[in-house]
Amino acid sequence: MAIDLRRFHSTFFEESLEGIAAMEVELLEMERLLLRGDGRPADFDPERLNHIFRAAHSIKGGSGTFGFNQITEFSHGLESLLDEARSGRRTIDAEIASLLLRAVDCLRGLIDAARRDGPIPACAEALRAELERAQTAPSRPVTRAEPARAAESGWRVRFQPHDRFFHSGNDPLRILRALAELGPTTVHADSSHLPDWSTFDPVQSYLRWEITLPKSVSRTMVDDIFAWVIGDCDLDIEPLASTPAPTPLDIAAKGDDKAASSIRVATAKVDGLVDIVGELVIAQTMLSQLVEGFVPEHLSRLQAGIAQLARHTRDLQDAVLGIRMLPIGFVFGRLPRLARDIAATLGKRVELEISGERTELDKTIIERVSDPLIHLVRNSIDHGIEPADERVKAGKPAHGTIRLTAYHKAGNVVIEAEDDGRGLNRERILQKARERGLVPPEMQLDSAQIDELIFLPGLSTAETVNDVSGRGVGLDVVRNNIRSLGGGVEVSSTIGKGTRFSIRLPLTLAIVDGMSLKVGSEVYILPLAWIAETLRLQPDRVTQPAGGAEIVAVRGDYLPLLRLDRLFNVRGRATALNEGIVVIVEADGKRAGLFVDELLDQQQVVLKSLEPHCQRLEGISAATILGDGTVALILDAGSLVRQAHNPIFAMAASAGLGQSSGATPPALH
Amino acid sequence: MYETTVIAGASLTPDAEQYLTFRLDGLDYGIPIQQVQEIRGWTRVTPLPNSPRYIKGVQNLRGTIVPIIDLRLRFNLSEATYDACTVIVVVNVGGRLAGLVVDAVSDVINLAAEQRRSAPEFEGQANRQFIQGLTQVDDKLLVLIDVDKLVNQEALAQAADAAA
Numbered sequence: 001m002a003i004d005l006r007r008f009h010s011t012f013f014e015e016s017l018e019g020i021a022a023m024e025v026e027l028l029e030m031e032r033l034l035l036r037g038d039g040r041p042a043d044f045d046p047e048r049l050n051h052i053f054r055a056a057h058s059i060k061g062g063s064g065t066f067g068f069n070q071i072t073e074f075s076h077g078l079e080s081l082l083d084e085a086r087s088g089r090r091t092i093d094a095e096i097a098s099l100l101l102r103a104v105d106c107l108r109g110l111i112d113a114a115r116r117d118g119p120i121p122a123c124a125e126a127l128r129a130e131l132e133r134a135q136t137a138p139s140r141p142v143t144r145a146e147p148a149r150a151a152e153s154g155w156r157v158r159f160q161p162h163d164r165f166f167h168s169g170n171d172p173l174r175i176l177r178a179l180a181e182l183g184p185t186t187v188h189a190d191s192s193h194l195p196d197w198s199t200f201d202p203v204q205s206y207l208r209w210e211i212t213l214p215k216s217v218s219r220t221m222v223d224d225i226f227a228w229v230i231g232d233c234d235l236d237i238e239p240l241a242s243t244p245a246p247t248p249l250d251i252a253a254k255g256d257d258k259a260a261s262s263i264r265v266a267t268a269k270v271d272g273l274v275d276i277v278g279e280l281v282i283a284q285t286m287l288s289q290l291v292e293g294f295v296p297e298h299l300s301r302l303q304a305g306i307a308q309l310a311r312h313t314r315d316l317q318d319a320v321l322g323i324r325m326l327p328i329g330f331v332f333g334r335l336p337r338l339a340r341d342i343a344a345t346l347g348k349r350v351e352l353e354i355s356g357e358r359t360e361l362d363k364t365i366i367e368r369v370s371d372p373l374i375h376l377v378r379n380s381i382d383h384g385i386e387p388a389d390e391r392v393k394a395g396k397p398a399h400g401t402i403r404l405t406a407y408h409k410a411g412n413v414v415i416e417a418e419d420d421g422r423g424l425n426r427e428r429i430l431q432k433a434r435e436r437g438l439v440p441p442e443m444q445l446d447s448a449q450i451d452e453l454i455f456l457p458g459l460s461t462a463e464t465v466n467d468v469s470g471r472g473v474g475l476d477v478v479r480n481n482i483r484s485l486g487g488g489v490e491v492s493s494t495i496g497k498g499t500r501f502s503i504r505l506p507l508t509l510a511i512v513d514g515m516s517l518k519v520g521s522e523v524y525i526l527p528l529a530w531i532a533e534t535l536r537l538q539p540d541r542v543t544q545p546a547g548g549a550e551i552v553a554v555r556g557d558y559l560p561l562l563r564l565d566r567l568f569n570v571r572g573r574a575t576a577l578n579e580g581i582v583v584i585v586e587a588d589g590k591r592a593g594l595f596v597d598e599l600l601d602q603q604q605v606v607l608k609s610l611e612p613h614c615q616r617l618e619g620i621s622a623a624t625i626l627g628d629g630t631v632a633l634i635l636d637a638g639s640l641v642r643q644a645h646n647p648i649f650a651m652a653a654s655a656g657l658g659q660s661s662g663a664t665p666p667a668l669h
Numbered sequence: 670m671y672e673t674t675v676i677a678g679a680s681l682t683p684d685a686e687q688y689l690t691f692r693l694d695g696l697d698y699g700i701p702i703q704q705v706q707e708i709r710g711w712t713r714v715t716p717l718p719n720s721p722r723y724i725k726g727v728q729n730l731r732g733t734i735v736p737i738i739d740l741r742l743r744f745n746l747s748e749a750t751y752d753a754c755t756v757i758v759v760v761n762v763g764g765r766l767a768g769l770v771v772d773a774v775s776d777v778i779n780l781a782a783e784q785r786r787s788a789p790e791f792e793g794q795a796n797r798q799f800i801q802g803l804t805q806v807d808d809k810l811l812v813l814i815d816v817d818k819l820v821n822q823e824a825l826a827q828a829a830d831a832a833a
Contacts, residue, residue, distance in 0.1 A: 522715065522716065567718065568716075568718030568719070569718060569719065570716060570718070608732070608733075608734050609734070610727070610734055612764070612765060613733070613734060613735050613736055613765055613766045613767065614717065614727060614734065614735075614736045617717060617718065617719060617720070618719065619718065619719075620717075620718065623715075623727060623734045625729045625732065629729055630713060630715060630729065631714075631715040631726075631727050631728060631729050631734055632715065633715065633717070633718075
């Protein structure tokens with residue numbers, strides 16, 4: 001047993017958290033059924049309970065193997081209660097369901113503590129007692145067989161293999177050896193059942209053993225050894241006369257401080273990758289053979305070979321990106337619980353319906369879309385869904401419904417969050433926006449424009465600020481988050497019927513649709529998502545009011561103009577406005593003109609981070625590698641627009657640079 | 670392209686270290702070979718906007734974006750025109766990669782600890798911090814460079830920029 005189990009820890013944690021998520025989903029579903037049945041014991045699908053039970057059971061098993069005793073004991077209590085329910089000895093009512101949910105939370109806390117090697121959450125002790133109290137049948141052996149908690153003076157194991165023990169491929173000797181490895185053991189063999197030599201069958205098992213184990217051995221360790229033979233023997237494990245003493249917490253190993261950023265990939269995806277790589281190798285071999293002793297007649301074969309290579313490369317690219325794809329269900333899964341808790345806080349009844357949870361998205365996007373989604377759900381419950389009495393008066397069902405849907409559309413993923421609440425109160429939004437000076441008093445807006453206002457910073461229509469929402473930070477942050485992922489968010493609403501938020505996201509962050517721009521001899525990439533339009537303007541359209549920053553007039557609008565050549569200090573070809581192109585970029589609701597020499601091409605580029613080897617630079621978000629192997633920088637439109645609208649900031653930034661280069665003495669010539 | 674070769678049969682005493690030596694404006698410099706990842710010929714770089722002058726830009730090193738530092742400019746020596754001999758020594762300091770542009774690489778030598786001397790204090794040494802020590806090889810001065818400081822100094826300077 002000299003294997004270092006530590007390397008399996010992260011897998012255990014990951015699997016456990018997945019198990020917990022699954023338990024939570026099932027429990028919430030049960031609770032929802034209970035809610036529908038208005039407290040009557042609902043008719044559950046037994047598979048649901050089995051599902052929860054299995055999850056608890058594997059967490060118990062895993063934690064036992066790795067020596068996370070706290071988790072083992074806690075999940076054991078949980079498992080016992082679930083087992084009672086599963087075997088029909090106990091019905092699950094709202095109280096039990098709620099207790100189970102809290103226990104699941106606490107279990108998550110325990111796992112987290114084990115991972116970080118942190119302190120045991122305070123809830124553990126109390127909840128375990130509660131779980132135990134909830135088990136009504138005190139005489140049940142499962143409750144008695146829990147004494148791993150208290151320190152005993154040891155264990156006595158009576159091990160009596162069935163006659164046909166060997167037939168299942170087991171060997172008692174292996175088990176005894178495994179037990180011996182746990183610590184000093186005493187073993188008594190009972191050979192009284194040995195038959196006469198004349199009737200002795202060498203493939204039958206006749207011996208029985210009584211093994212005494214020291215107290216350093218936990219019950220689970222013993223259980224684990226017998227795990228595979230439990231049906232093939234009579235086993236009796238009992239503690240020796242016990243002297244109660246608290247077991248010291250024994251979290252065996254230090255997990256990595258940073259939760260390792262790992263990903264679980266379906267084997268089929270990996271197999272697919274291997275296949276493609278195989279094809280690639282074949283194509284490459286063929287090409288190198290072709291090139292060796294190449295004659296012009298073979299040109300068409302060469303072209304065909306290169307086309308094949310290109311196809312495989314594209315396949316490989318898709319497949320590799322596919323590995324990073326996760327179903328959106330990873331985020332959706334957390335929401336029902338959240339919705340339940342928020343609704344409970346606000347005294348509302350809300351049902352969350354989810355569809356399209358298998359829609360796949362890049363892992364990074366999944367991680368970063370979670371907060372905005374939580375925010376939207378919270379928003380819907382707080383502002384959208386009315387209190388039950390108001391709903392009934394309006395002829396709607398008493399409990400509100402929030403529908404979360406995800407689907408693919410034209411190379412994007414669309415996530416919709418729709419509620420059947422009261423809809424946006426446009427009058428009030430407009431009034432608030434005018435109060436805050438966000439909209440000039442004389443300006444007339446149509447309903448779509450008013451709806452857009454809710455994304456402005458500092459606007460909240462909630463009458464009261466509570467801990468759920470209403471602080472006026474929110475939807476603008478949601479929009480910015482989504483934008484930073486290269487997507488967008490829109491809202492549509494019908495008064496009295498509900499509101500729908502629709503989020504559009506790119507499939508992946510690793511690849512960006514970009515426009516390549518040329519300034520002098522340099523090529524830059526500007527993500528298409530930020531480009532509003534491109535124009536060729538006459539020089540008289542640019543003015544420099546009061547000798548300050550340049551401003552261009554575009555259809556009656558005045559936009560600050562950034563000359564990329566000056567900003568980045570490269571020698572541009574075009575200086576007069578009509579020699580180059582103005583690209584209008586839009587970010588955070590602001591626009592600016594970007595002056596470049598020419599537009600080259602629209603292309604997909606693979607993002608390469610500048611870090612860790614280079615520092616982040618203002619105006620640059622990342623880099624990419626062009627077809628010829630050179631590096632092109634990808635522009636950060638958000639930061640450029642900010643610079644354009646805040647020339648003082650831009651000046652300060654360049655002054656800071658001037659200072660530092662001034663700190664190094666001038667070159668000695 | 671050059672390849673670095675380990676001198677065959679060179680017996681290393683425990684505190685001896687191998688150094689890669691290169692030329693820079695007529696003087697020989699050395700860096701611990703442990704920190705050298707590879708040596709490449711000079712190819713075009715993509716300039717990074719708003720960076721110090723000695724950062725020539727970035728290059729694609731098999732998919733990784735690596736900054737290229739001109740050592741002549743870093744040490745405030747006269748600027749060189751890049752030619753066929755100009756090479757980039759890619760160093761790896763604690764996982765951080767950087768390319769150092771030097772005039773030409775010369776040799777790989779063994780240096781025992783007692784051969785290395787600390788640099789004397791003298792006037793106007795702005796770049797003293799980058800010098801780890803001095804030594805003599807074949808009666809010629811060899812300046813040993815502290816790559817760690819060089820690459821990380823880099824980071825510090827830029828962090829200061831960002832903060833400013």
